[in-house]
Amino acid sequence: MKPIKLMRRIAALLLASALLTGASASAFAESSAQADEVRKLLEQYHISKPSESSLDEAAIKGMVDSLNDPYTEYFTQEEWSLFSSGLEQKFVGVGIRMVQENGAVYVEDVIAGSPAEQAGLRAGDKIVSVNGKSALNMGMAELQGQLLGEEGTSVSIGITRSTGSHVFTMVRKSIQLPTATGIWMGDGIGYLKLEGFTSDAYDKFAAELGKLERKGIKGLVIDLRDNGGGYIDQAKEIAGLFIQNGVLAHLIDRDGKDQSLTVQGQSKNYTVRILVNGNSASASELFAGALQDYGIAKLIGTRTYGKGVVQQLIPLSSGGVLKVTIEEYYTPNGRKVNGTGLTPDMAVAGTAEQLIAAYRSAGGKKLALAVGNGAVTVNNVRMGQPLAAVQRKGTWYVGTKLAAALVGASLRYDAASKTVWWTSGGTVHKVNVSDSRLLNENGSTYIDVRLLAKWYPGLTFSSGGGTLKLGYAGA
Template structure:
C-alpha cells in the first residue's frame, strides 16, 4: 500500500475532532436566509462551549456571530462548502493523484497516489513538473501549478515532466481519487511501521486490518506515525485505542457546565511496544489517541510538541440548509492533562522528519539502517520523505546534514558557541570538529559534514555514491 476523521452519535449530533491542514474555508454565509441566521444563533446559544448570550449574538449575520466567538473551529458551511469539507474528511479529491514539493526553484512530484490517474500513466516520484497544456511552469509556485492541474472529473490535462534530463509527455484524465489513510512497512526484523494520515470513518477498520498483517509478518514492536495527521472522527480514535487498551477511558469530555463525560475504551492489549511519531501538525484526534496510549503506558512519543487542539466540535445540519460545526466540549487525557492550546510534549524531542523516524526506530529496538538520498527525496528503511537539505554534493564530494549524520551514527550532537566546535558523542567516544574545518560545509543556513569523516569516526557507518545518489548505512 502506498505511503502516505472519530464519530459518536448523541441526540442526532455528530461529534467531530478535526483540524484541517489543507482545507481553506471561505465564508459564504453572506447570502444566508433569515431562518438560517436565526437557527445558527439558537444553536450557538444552546451548545457552544463559551455559552454566548443572546445579547452577544443579536443583530449579527452568521459570519459576524461566528467571528465574535474567537473560535477558529466553529464554522458555518453552505451546501457546496459542506460537500468539499466532507470530501476532505474522507480524503477523497478530484485530480490526477500526485503530491508535490518545491525545491531549488522547481516543483517536483514527491509521491504518486496508488491507483490514481498519474500512477496509471507512469508519473514517478522525482519527476520535475514542466508544463500543463503547453503552459510553462517556469517561475510558477506550487499553488500556481496546482491551479493549472486541477479540473473537473472526466476532463484531461497534457502534462510534461522532466525525468533524468529527458522530457516526457502524458495525457491524464482527472477523476475522483481516494488518498490511502493507512500505510505500512516492516522497517527491520520485527520492527513495523504504520502511518495514519487521517481519522476517516473507516480508519479504525483499516488500522486493524493492516496491523494484523504486520503481526503475521512477525511484528515485535510498532512505530505509529501520526505526524501531520490533523484529526477526524472520535469513533475512529476509540476503535484504534481499543486495539491496544483492554479497558479504560480515551478522554474526559467536559462541556460548558463542567460536566465530565468519559469516552470509554474496550478492546485488547498488544504484547509489544509502541512508539508514536508526532509533530506540530499532529492535532485533535491524533492528540486524543497519543495522550491516551501514553497515559496507559502503551506508547512513548517521539518528535516535536503537538499542535494543541483539545476541543470537540459537533456537526449540526440546519433544517433551513447548510451545516454548523460548533465547539461543544474540551477534552483532557485519561490522567486529566489539558491539551487545548498546550499540546503534548514528546518523550524524545527530535527535529527533522528523518531524524524523528530514526529516533523512533531505535527506541522501538531497531538497529540496521539503510538510507538513500536523490533529488531532495530521502528514503530511510523504505520510507520516503521530502528532505532537500539531507545531503549535498559539492565538487564531487558528498556532505550529509550534520543532525541527520549524528542520528544515523547514533551519536548525540552538541555545539560549543565559544569555541565554535561541533561534538558528536556516542558512549565513551567523542569526536570534535571546528566550524571552519574544510570537512564542514555551511550553506543556506545548513551545516553538513563530509560523509567520509562520519564513516571514519563511527564504526558501522557505511556510505556509497553513484551519480546523484548517496547511500548511507548503519548497523
C-alpha cells in the first residue's frame, strides 16, 4: 500500500487540536517541536529505517485511534477507493450471491446483467467446483475468495441442477449491486428492497416505487434488512416520498446545538411496513425511525444496530480522506438511536417469517412459498434461509416457525404434557414431541407437511428438484 505523504507540521497541528484543545500557545509549540524531534530521531536511528511518509501515516492513524470512535477513520487513497466502492455497492466478480446448506453452497441469486447471468447460472444451482477444483469441502469465505479477483480475468464454475452437471466460464468484471429492487407480491402488495443509501439511492428507489404504484398497490413492504446506511441526503430525499412535512431527525453537534434535518414531501394513502434487523444501521435507522415516529410505517423484524451518529467526509489536500463523526442524531420524537437501536413494532425472527409477517400486516393474504437449496421464495421474493425445510426418506418436514408463519398460527410448548400447541382462529392443534411427525435436528424442530395439510385444509404442497412448494390462502 503506497503511503500518503503529509507535512510534519500539519500532522503536529492535527495532533494538538485533537488531543490538546485549550492548551497554551507555549505548550502547543512544545508539543509540535517534540513531535518533529521524535520523528527525526526515528527516521535517523530506528533499525527499520522508517520513511517520513510512513511515520506521517502512522501519526494520523494514532490520532484517529486515540478518539476511541469506531466511525472516525483516516483512509489512504487506496483504502478510500475500497471503502467508497463498498459504499456504492460495487465489487469485481461474476455477480452471484451464495448461501450454504448442509455443507453445500448454492447460488442464492444472480445479479441482472452480470457475467453469471450471461453465462447461464441460475438461482438454486449447487456449486461443485471452481477452476476445476472441488468446491464441496470449501467454506463460504474460501469460495468467495476464489470467485473474486482482478477485472478481466477468467473463472470457471461447475454446478449441478435438475438437468445435470454444467461448467460455465466467465470473465470477472466490476459489478454494481442493484440499489433498489421492486417486486410485485400479489394481493395488492409491493415489495421494495433497498441495499444501501448510495449516491443514486433516491433515483433508483423512486423509479421502483413508481412502477409498483402504477399497479395500484394497497400496501408496501420496504426491506432495510442488512442495509448498513450511506448518505443522509439520500435518506432525506427518500423520506420525502412518505413524509409531507416535518423533522426527519434532530442532529446534535459538539456544542449541543440541534441542527434539525427537515423534510417536505408527500404522503401516501397505502399501508407501509419496514423490515429491519440487527444489520440495519445509520441512515437506515434514521429513515425507519422517522417513519415509525410519524405513524407512517410499522417496523417488523429485530432490533436495529444502533449507529446514531453522523460522519463528514473530508478530502485532504495532501491526499487521503478523513471520515469524522460530527453529530449524533435522534428521531423526530427525540428517541436515542446510538448504542440503542430501534425496537420493532412487531418482533419476528427468521428471514422468511419476517417477510410473511410484513406481507400479512400490509394486507396480503394468499401465500406461495418455495423452499430448498438454501433459500426460501415468498411470493416471488427470494432470500437465503438454509434448512428451512428438510426431506427425510421421501417425506418433507417444514421448520415449525416457518410453518406457523405460513398458516398464521402461534406456537406454545407445554412442558407438563410435552406437547406443542398450534393455535389459530380459536382452534388448537396439539402434537407430542415424541410423535414421529415431528423431527428434531441440530436444535431445530420440523413438522411433517402432511400433518400440517391435515390440520389446515387450505394448505397445498408439492415437490420436485429438491424444492418443496407450499401454498396457503387462509389466515
